[in-house]
Amino acid sequence: MKELLSNIHININDHTYLKDPVTSDLGMRIVTSSIDMIDEIGFESFTFRKLAKVINSTEASVYRYFENKHKLLIYLTSWYWGWMEYKLVFGLANISSPWQRLKRAIKLLTEEVMEDSSFSHINEVKLNRIVICDSSKVYLTKNVDSENETGAFYGYTKLVKRVSDVVLEINKEFRFPNMLISTIIEGAHHQRYFAAHLPKLTDSLEGEDAITSFYEKMVIDTLGIKNNQAVS
């Protein structure tokens, strides 16, 4: 997937920024360094003032790109979901068996993230950690509804829809496709966090990715083994 497409670009809803950061050097530095900083000191301690200092710019200049740090977080998480969707579309291309498609999708959504050299200004490993810690903070606020109207969570819902459509390919009578997929996405993130910080809330297995194993088993069992080619 690396250098195949040199000009891939993840589209982000333009309500999240005031000025598109990919259109300038300063914008790229804002994105790159904000990822570094949020990963390092946490979203709560992160401020535009600190960021400006690191990138040798000013607070006012950063504000020309993003209204506030919350909007910047929406931008970063939207990028992440867009990136995941792009990886999903690639990963499922030419795979015709619905069970295989679903298993690949689950793996992608739950496994640990590796760096992707296609996007030099974004460190996907760090961004993944940010998504795990902070992505729920973008919608767990009193402004969800108005922000949702502006399309702030479009990338996330689009990804969920795409995977739940695969679920429906397998069992079109299944009544909970979106619940199933959003449960595994959020669940896998939580479990990775628990594994690192609150191990009593999770389980680990020797020499195996317990999280991916669990969610794969869960989905297969929940969808039923009737015409299940999943075991193969």
Added chain:
Amino acid sequence: MKELLSNIHININDHTYLKDPVTSDLGMRIVTSSIDMIDEIGFESFTFRKLAKVINSTEASVYRYFENKHKLLIYLTSWYWGWMEYKLVFGLANISSPWQRLKRAIKLLTEEVMEDSSFSHINEVKLNRIVICDSSKVYLTKNVDSENETGAFYGYTKLVKRVSDVVLEINKEFRFPNMLISTIIEGAHHQRYFAAHLPKLTDSLEGEDAITSFYEKMVIDTLGIKNNQAVS
């Protein structure tokens, strides 16, 4: 469950407060009104200054009970998990069938919360909404590890342990008991939030609690139907 036990008291780890709020009138007002306010304006907008005004006290007095609003949130969520555990113990008393015990536990953990008149200073319906929106914010910070050491999340882990023990009663070979239970607790909360604000991420059913139905099905299917008396 109402007036059976007039002196029930939920024990909270004393690292979460500076002065136990149940020991004074001011303390009770802090707890009661902070629940009202956080539910109404959201945790981000909630400040001790605003709270003090509402309870006719001062910022400094509130600070004598809680170090900061984050600690207050830990107190509130700990109370909630303690309360859930108390309801769980009650709800499972004298039920000997493990499957019945598990089904009752899932129902309790995933269903909508009703008010409990045993605790007059706490509105459980509002507190449940706060837990749904804000409980993850207590551990999704850079201080998790040190706060965990002080026992801040003990109530939550204890509840998860108790239910995962029921899982192991049914299938002691099951490799993911904690993951399963923490997934349904966090999952059910998320899904209720999605149902209210981001409906594309969930599914709803006419005349039925889709969330409880889904998680019950999920757990039953995932644990296997071998010696399953669950359907009965």
Added chain:
DNA sequence: CAAGTATGATAGTATTACTATTATATTTGC
């Protein structure tokens, strides 16, 4: 009734989350 404890009143500080203004580069269009 004295001594301790809890609360209230008031004030003050550092930091955050912005907004505004002006000057200086840099790019682009002709």
Added chain:
DNA sequence: GCAAATATAATAGTAATACTATCATACTTG
């Protein structure tokens, strides 16, 4: 190659937040 537009830097300022400190008073308890 130059004018016009645009982007950024420099600086300053404000309101709100998240506290901390001090002192007076009221209330409780031994």
